[in-house]
Amino acid sequence: MTVNRPQPRPGVLTIAPYVPGKSSAPGVAKVFKLSSNETPLGPSADAIAAYRTAGERLEDYPDGSASALRDAIGATFGLDPDRIVCGAGSDDLLNLLARAFLRDGDEAIYTTHGFLVYPIAIMGTGAKAIAAPEKDFTANVDAILSAVTPKTKMVFLANPNNPTGTYVPFDEVKRLQKGLPGNVLLVLDAAYAEYVQRNDYESGIELVATTDNVVMTRTFSKIYGLASLRLGWMYGPAHVVDAVNRIRGPFNVNGPAIGAGIAAIRDTAHVDRARAHNARWLSWLMDEIGKLGFPVTPSAANFVLIHFPKTQGRTAQDADAFLTRRGLILRQVGVYKLPNALRMSVGTEEANRLVVQALKEFLGKPA
Numbered sequence: 001m002t003v004n005r006p007q008p009r010p011g012v013l014t015i016a017p018y019v020p021g022k023s024s025a026p027g028v029a030k031v032f033k034l035s036s037n038e039t040p041l042g043p044s045a046d047a048i049a050a051y052r053t054a055g056e057r058l059e060d061y062p063d064g065s066a067s068a069l070r071d072a073i074g075a076t077f078g079l080d081p082d083r084i085v086c087g088a089g090s091d092d093l094l095n096l097l098a099r100a101f102l103r104d105g106d107e108a109i110y111t112t113h114g115f116l117v118y119p120i121a122i123m124g125t126g127a128k129a130i131a132a133p134e135k136d137f138t139a140n141v142d143a144i145l146s147a148v149t150p151k152t153k154m155v156f157l158a159n160p161n162n163p164t165g166t167y168v169p170f171d172e173v174k175r176l177q178k179g180l181p182g183n184v185l186l187v188l189d190a191a192y193a194e195y196v197q198r199n200d201y202e203s204g205i206e207l208v209a210t211t212d213n214v215v216m217t218r219t220f221s222k223i224y225g226l227a228s229l230r231l232g233w234m235y236g237p238a239h240v241v242d243a244v245n246r247i248r249g250p251f252n253v254n255g256p257a258i259g260a261g262i263a264a265i266r267d268t269a270h271v272d273r274a275r276a277h278n279a280r281w282l283s284w285l286m287d288e289i290g291k292l293g294f295p296v297t298p299s300a301a302n303f304v305l306i307h308f309p310k311t312q313g314r315t316a317q318d319a320d321a322f323l324t325r326r327g328l329i330l331r332q333v334g335v336y337k338l339p340n341a342l343r344m345s346v347g348t349e350e351a352n353r354l355v356v357q358a359l360k361e362f363l364g365k366p367a
């Protein structure tokens with residue numbers, strides 16, 4: 001019998017809700033949260049000061065078009081501020097893009113271990129989320145192109161990807177764009193771009209500037225350390241920007257976020273420090289954890305994907321429980337079809353050393 005009550009659009013109730021990383025370890029005094037790819041350095045002191053100043057005027061609506069912030073982003077990256085849209089985190093923009101370009105019956109492609117917000121955003125519009133297989137935990141351009149059908153309207157690619165940390169070189173991203181029909185929007189999610197130190201990487205700016213069907217999203221949640229404020233931005237062709245501006249909330253970015261974002265993006269010394277800290281500890285973690293015998297997927301971002309055996313007592317779940325008891329909180333990634341892995345964000349020197357030490361003990365090796 002059908003119940004007569006409001007029904008969400010088809011597909012909505014098949015969405016598995018997003019589960020964020022754990023943030024506590026019951027009964028443990030000191031906790032190191034390495035489960036959400038936050039920066040161990042925190043935000044710039046200038047950003048905190050700007051946040052406090054903006055906090056004195058909470059009764060005022062913010063500037064709905066975030067003009068000063070778009071100008072600051074434009075100045076930093078050499079972009080036209082009119083082609084930038086800011087959002088309440090890049091999640092907001094990913095959802096707005098899906099809402100603007102997808103409808104019931106359409107298809108949108110992401111990759112098997114791709115960021116989970118994509119299928120949620122896609123299915124929320126009534127469209128079908130198609131997972132293209134990856135190779136070596138890396139998005140594969142041929143597999144994405146083979147998944148394209150006449151119903152395909154969007155492709156979401158995190159570059160680098162979360163939770164794998166792998167990236168697609170610029171030549172391959174260009175080949176992907178060239179192979180897509182002109183009516184398919186390619187979303188390059190560059191949430192971790194600031195961390196990448198590879199000569200063959202490009203975040204997406206060049207493709208947005210030279211084509212009509214590419215948009216790049218960025219975030220202030222990672223290297224800038226403003227995850228709690230919810231601030232992201234996108235750079236796109238004028239027609240995509242126009243569509244998103246028509247459907248976004250008129251005040252989708254709050255005043256303290258605008259103020260802090262401007263200060264954060266201008267404090268390039270802080271960004272450099274965060275990048276240098278990450279470069280040093282990312283390679284240290286990959287080496288040290290690899291030496292213990294756990295394969296680590298090569299990462300270009302601020303986290304590592306650690307693979308565990310299926311042997312009882314040695315699994316990813318066993319390791320997670322062992323680490324959590326010591327206040328070391330990593331991220332289980334079973335929902336990303338990686339049941340035998342844990343993702344660890346690069347932390348402070350203390351946290352990084354503690355994890356490696358704890359993994360040694362987990363293996364029963366002498367301290």
Ligand SMILES: Cc1ncc(COP(=O)(O)O)c(C=O)c1O
Pocket residue numbers: 036037088089090091092115158160161162189191218219220221227230231232
């Ligand atoms: C690949 C990727 N894209 C986007 C986001 C969302 O970032 P934001 O905090 O800007 O919504 C994340 C956060 O984990 C991410 O890993």
